[in-house]
Amino acid sequence: MDPDTLPPIDQIDPMRFTALLEQAGWRLIGGRRGLYNRLAPPSLADTPDGVRSSILIPLDRQAPDYSELIRAAIHEVQGTEDGEVWHRQILPRIVARAADQFQFRRQTEAPAGLIPWDQGEYMIKSVRGTLAAGAKSYIEKKRRFSNRLGQFSNRFLETIYMGQTAVGSYIVTAYAPTDSEIPVNRSMGNISPGDSVARGRDVTQSVSRALEATVEAIDHYHRTNSLAGFDAGIENGISHELSYWLEEFASRADESDIRIVWDSGVDLLQPPELASPISTYAFTRQDANILGRAARYLADDPTPATHEVVIGRVHVASKKRPGDPGVFGLEVSEGPVRKVQVRLRNALEYHRATRALDQDLILAISGNLERDGNQAWLYNAEILFETTSVAQANAQLGLPAPVEGLELFDDSSADFDR
Amino acid sequence: MPSQRVDAVDDRTVTAMLEQLQEGYVAAVAATAGCFVQRVGGDVNGVDAHIIRPAKSIGAEEEITLGVQLKCTTQVRPDPAKEYFSYQFSKRRSLEALTLRRSIIKVIPLIMVTSPQQRSWTKSTHEALRISHCCYWLNLEGYSITDGVQKPSVKIPTANIFDADALIDIMGRLERGEDL
Numbered sequence: 102m103d104p105d106t107l108p109p110i111d112q113i114d115p116m117r118f119t120a121l122l123e124q125a126g127w128r129l130i131g132g133r134r135g136l137y138n139r140l141a142p143p144s145l146a147d148t149p150d151g152v153r154s155s156i157l158i159p160l161d162r163q164a165p166d167y168s169e170l171i172r173a174a175i176h177e178v179q180g181t182e183d184g185e186v187w188h189r190q191i192l193p194r195i196v197a198r199a200a201d202q203f204q205f206r207r208q209t210e211a212p213a214g215l216i217p218w219d220q221g222e223y224m225i226k227s228v229r230g231t232l233a234a235g236a237k238s239y240i241e242k243k244r245r246f247s248n249r250l251g252q253f254s255n256r257f258l259e260t261i262y263m264g265q266t267a268v269g270s271y272i273v274t275a276y277a278p279t280d281s282e283i284p285v286n287r288s289m290g291n292i293s294p295g296d297s298v299a300r301g302r303d304v305t306q307s308v309s310r311a312l313e314a315t316v317e318a319i320d321h322y323h324r325t326n327s328l329a330g331f332d333a334g335i336e337n338g339i340s341h342e343l344s345y346w347l348e349e350f351a352s353r354a355d356e357s358d359i360r361i362v363w364d365s366g367v368d369l370l371q372p373p374e375l376a377s378p379i380s381t382y383a384f385t386r387q388d389a390n391i392l393g394r395a396a397r398y399l400a401d402d403p404t405p406a407t408h409e410v411v412i413g414r415v416h417v418a419s420k421k422r423p424g425d426p427g428v429f430g431l432e433v434s435e436g437p438v439r440k441v442q443v444r445l446r447n448a449l450e451y452h453r454a455t456r457a458l459d460q461d462l463i464l465a466i467s468g469n470l471e472r473d474g475n476q477a478w479l480y481n482a483e484i485l486f487e488t489t490s491v492a493q494a495n496a497q498l499g500l501p502a503p504v505e506g507l508e509l510f511d512d513s514s515a516d517f518d519r
Numbered sequence: 520m521p522s523q524r525v526d527a528v529d530d531r532t533v534t535a536m537l538e539q540l541q542e543g544y545v546a547a548v549a550a551t552a553g554c555f556v557q558r559v560g561g562d563v564n565g566v567d568a569h570i571i572r573p574a575k576s577i578g579a580e581e582e583i584t585l586g587v588q589l590k591c592t593t594q595v596r597p598d599p600a601k602e603y604f605s606y607q608f609s610k611r612r613s614l615e616a617l618t619l620r621r622s623i624i625k626v627i628p629l630i631m632v633t634s635p636q637q638r639s640w641t642k643s644t645h646e647a648l649r650i651s652h653c654c655y656w657l658n659l660e661g662y663s664i665t666d667g668v669q670k671p672s673v674k675i676p677t678a679n680i681f682d683a684d685a686l687i688d689i690m691g692r693l694e695r696g697e698d699l
Contacts (some may be wrong), residue, residue, distance in 0.1 A: 131582040139571075139582060152555045152571055157584065159623050166621035173563040180560055227684050460553045 217270040230346030235308030238338030245341035311338025341399035349391035351384035411436030427451040551683035565616025643694035660697040
């Protein structure tokens with residue numbers, strides 16, 4: 102046993118330890134009131150060997166022998182066939198602080214417990230994006246957030262722990278403490294009386310509601326072939342970002358699901374079926390396609406900030422997967438920004454951008470200009486024409502000779518991580 | 520656990536066999552007293568096994584557990600005519616673990632004395648299995664160890680034979696919250 106992997110002994114709640122073992126199939130077979138509980142492992146609970154293979158969990162935390170007995174109990178559980186259960190289910194939740202558990206599961210063709218490297222990286226990013234999008238819906242319901250509420254969602258993510266992966270498929274586990282206090286408008290640790298604060302459980306419930314609304318919207322699509330369910334679900338937390346990251350999560354997997362195991366405070370008086378209610382949201386490969394359509398649909402904000410025409414040179418083009426609409430970067434010669442990343446309305450037009458990149462052509466593009474962090478984006482964009490020089494483009498648009506572009510945004514980053 | 524000067528069946532395993540002999544002795548006594556014996560894995564502060572008197576019914580909180588540290592020696596042969604015999608711990612740490620104040624599980628040493636002739640440890644007849652020689656118990660909680668002594672000795676009452684009657688009595692005292 103590596104003691105470095107254990108939380109401090111004084112943070113371990115023996116009643117939680119007992120309850121978590123019971124959830125894992127161990128059976129309470131004896132004990133002494135207020136002193137200790139005795140539990141038998143799942144496979145031996147109903148046999149005489151249950152006592153001989155049992156573990157003793159001390160309850161009196163003030164007792165001088167408490168520490169040695171709780172260490173012995175942990176050592177015993179780690180040494181049983183439930184050692185894996187210890188690492189995945191018990192250790193992360195054994196401390197006194199309650200935490201809801203997210204399990205993002207993907208079933209791929211890779212051997213159990215493994216995932217192709219690039220898919221694993223995408224999966225972690227999609228988990229983060231999903232949690233962030235869901236968290237934002239706690240504060241505000243919005244069709245598309247772009248960069249709004251990014252700091253709040255980051256603060257929520259700061260409270261979350263990533264747990265062990267699990268065998269059987271590939272599972273990313275996240276633990277969201279139920280009682281964490283997340284400032285709505287301030288950085289963590291600077292909470293003053295009167296500040297608006299979100300509780301961890303409430304934010305997790307918002308994530309859950311948004312996922313539930315998404316599943317309902319997908320179901321509605323299956324029945325009607327309409328994205329109207331996504332519109333209707335905005336008031337429950339559906340957004341462009343949530344759909345986008347869920348598509349990332351669900352695509353290229355045979356099946357995938359998100360489970361939320363709600364920490365019930367492990368009240369031993371509750372019946373087992375109520376001890377840890379679980380919410381499950383499942384997605385198929387086909388659902389991923391629907392989510393992709395929904396993400397593009399929701400990206401098209403009916404009340405865009407500004408409609409702009411920009412002229413410039415394509416300096417980079419990227420398409421993550423076949424069938425994706427693709428994104429390209431434009432060094433702007435004429436327009437309100439110096440650089441902008443462009444997402445086309447019509448994916449079939451993407452080849453014009455790559456051709457412009459290859460042949461050093463100048464593009465004139467119209468679209469909805471928005472800011473996302475320090476990046477400028479042109480959404481729902483349309484290539485108006487290609488030409489060989491900025492002067493020609495200006496002339497075609499009836500603009501005067503080129504002038505130096507005005508810089509509205511700090512567009513120093515050319516990050517294509519979207 | 521001393522194994523020197525033992526006339527062994529196999530020198531390589533004699534120490535493990537001494538342990539096994541004592542485990543068998545303790546298991547037999549515990550069975551006679553209606554108790555389970557559970558080995559404690561790893562080095563848990565000097566506790567080798569738990570003797571468990573189960574609850575009257577499964578789930579009832581009336582169980583009693585006694586921790587024991589097992590010691591087996593061929594070096595001494597107590598004289599029943601004398602009130603005490605002396606036993607020397609090979610490690611001070613083993614005795615220190617027994618002197619700790621405990622309130623959840625009391626821990627006592629069980630010191631088994633056996634023959635240096637391994638082949639004579641047991642003798643079976645139609646009537647009985649005889650195990651040589653005897654196991655003694657002692658409560659050392661709160662016992663004061665002389666400073667600087669690396670192999671401390673303790674005096675063990677020859678009257679403290681560890682048998683089923685003694686175990687039933689010990690369990691009864693623990694249940695009532697009495698001193699051992």
